[in-house]
Amino acid sequence: MSLKRNTTWNLLGSGLPLLAAAALIPYCLRELGNESFGVLTLIWALIGYFSLFDFGVGRALTFSVSKLNKALGNEKEMHATINAGLLLTTLTGLAGMLIFLAIAQPLTHTWLKISTTLQADAQLAFQIAAIGIIPTTLNSGLRGAMEGLDRFDASNLNKIFLGFCMFVLPALSISLHGNALWPIATYLVSSRIMTVIIGMLQLRKHFHGRRAAKTTFEESMAKTKGLFSYGAWLTVSSVISPLMVFGDRFFVSSLTGAAQLSSYAIPQEMLFRVLLIPTAICGALLPLYSSVHNSETLRIEYKKNYKRLGIIMLGICVLTACFMYPVLYLWISKEFAQQSLPIAVIFIVGIFINSLALMPYTLLHALGKPKITAQFHVAEFFVYIAVLYVLTTHFGLVGAAVSWVFRVTLDFVLLHFAARREMHIAKDDTEINRLNV
Numbered sequence: 001m002s003l004k005r006n007t008t009w010n011l012l013g014s015g016l017p018l019l020a021a022a023a024l025i026p027y028c029l030r031e032l033g034n035e036s037f038g039v040l041t042l043i044w045a046l047i048g049y050f051s052l053f054d055f056g057v058g059r060a061l062t063f064s065v066s067k068l069n070k071a072l073g074n075e076k077e078m079h080a081t082i083n084a085g086l087l088l089t090t091l092t093g094l095a096g097m098l099i100f101l102a103i104a105q106p107l108t109h110t111w112l113k114i115s116t117t118l119q120a121d122a123q124l125a126f127q128i129a130a131i132g133i134i135p136t137t138l139n140s141g142l143r144g145a146m147e148g149l150d151r152f153d154a155s156n157l158n159k160i161f162l163g164f165c166m167f168v169l170p171a172l173s174i175s176l177h178g179n180a181l182w183p184i185a186t187y188l189v190s191s192r193i194m195t196v197i198i199g200m201l202q203l204r205k206h207f208h209g210r211r212a213a214k215t216t217f218e219e220s221m222a223k224t225k226g227l228f229s230y231g232a233w234l235t236v237s238s239v240i241s242p243l244m245v246f247g248d249r250f251f252v253s254s255l256t257g258a259a260q261l262s263s264y265a266i267p268q269e270m271l272f273r274v275l276l277i278p279t280a281i282c283g284a285l286l287p288l289y290s291s292v293h294n295s296e297t298l299r300i301e302y303k304k305n306y307k308r309l310g311i312i313m314l315g316i317c318v319l320t321a322c323f324m325y326p327v328l329y330l331w332i333s334k335e336f337a338q339q340s341l342p343i344a345v346i347f348i349v350g351i352f353i354n355s356l357a358l359m360p361y362t363l364l365h366a367l368g369k370p371k372i373t374a375q376f377h378v379a380e381f382f383v384y385i386a387v388l389y390v391l392t393t394h395f396g397l398v399g400a401a402v403s404w405v406f407r408v409t410l411d412f413v414l415l416h417f418a419a420r421r422e423m424h425i426a427k428d429d430t431e432i433n434r435l436n437v
Helices: 003-015 017-032 034-049 057-068 075-111 116-131 133-148 152-177 181-202 217-245 248-256 258-291 295-331 334-366 370-436
Strands: none
Touching (some): 003 017, 003 258, 034 116, 116 133, 116 181, 133 152, 248 370, 295 370, 334 370
C-alpha cells in the first residue's frame, strides 16, 4: 500500500473537476440568474454530496475490505462483504429517494422561498434528483470497496468523471434546453447511473464469474450484520455530518430567500474544494491505520501525519485568503467579489480548522470507534442549528458562515481530545498484553 500514490489519486479525483468548475460556473450563473443558480446548488448538494444515505456503509466497506485484503484465502468472505454492502447501499438509497420525493412539493413551494414562476420547474428537478440518490449511494459503496482493495486509481477515475459531469452537464443542458432546471437534473442523474455500471464492471471479479466465490444467503446476511455493527454509529454521522456541511444551504435559503443564496453557495462550493487535500490524505490513511496492529507505530504515524497536514493546510489557507478577492473579481464580477469576500474569509478560517479535525476523525474510525464521532455529531447538530438560526436571523449570510466555523471548531476540539484518549488506551492495552505473554 502506497500512501503517496493513493493520496495523489485522491487529489486528482477531487482536484481535476475544479477546472470544469472554474470554467463553467460563471456561464451557468449568468445564463440561469441568481435564483435558478441557487436552486442548482441545492441540486448539486442533493445529487453530488448527499451520499449520506449510504448510512456509513461505504466507509464500513473500506474498513472491512482493507482488513480482508491483507490476508490470503479470504476471497469468499470478501465477496460476501462487498455484496452485502452493495445491497445495503441500494436499500438505503431507495429510502432516501422516497423521503425526498415526499418532501419535494413543500420544499419548493413553502420551505425554500422560491419564486412562484420557478416553483414547478424546481419541484420537478428535485424529484428527478431524488431518483439520483440510489446511484449516489451505490457509487459510495463501490468506492468504499475499491479503496479497501487498494484500487484508488479506479475509484478516483470514476470520481473525476463524475466531477466533470457535475459542471459540464449543466452547461450542456443550458445550451441545448435553455435555463430549465429539470433537464439539468436528468443529465446529472444519468451520469451517476453510468458510473455505477462502470464501477460494477471494475469489481466484477469479486461478485461474478469463475473467480468469485459463491456465498449463501445466510453468509451474506451475516456480513450485512457485520457491516451494520461497524456502520450503526457511522449511520448517525453519515446523516448528520453532511447536513451540517451542506444542509445549511437549504436553511439559509429558507431564511434569506433563494435569490441571495449564490453569494453564499459559490464561495462555499469553491472553498470547500480546498478540503480535497486533507480528505485525500486522510482517505488514504484510513486503510493504512486500519491495518496497523502495533499501537506505538500507529501513534508515531498519527503524530507525523497530523503535523504534516497542519503545515500544508496553513500555507494553503493563507494563500487562498490573499488571492480570494482578485479571483472572485476576475471569475465573476467586482460586485460579487465585494459582496462575497467577508463570507469567503470566514469560510477559509473554518476550512483550516475542519481540515485538522479530519485527522482524529480518521484515526477514531480506523480504531473501530465510529460511535464516538457519531455521538459528537448528534450533540453538535442541535447546538449548530440553534446558533445557525440566531446568527443567520440577525446577521444574514455572514452570520450563517460564522455559525459553520463555530461548529467545525467545536468538532475539532472534541475529536482531538477523544483521539488522544483512545491512543493512550490502545497503548495501555498493548502494555498489558505484552506483560501477560
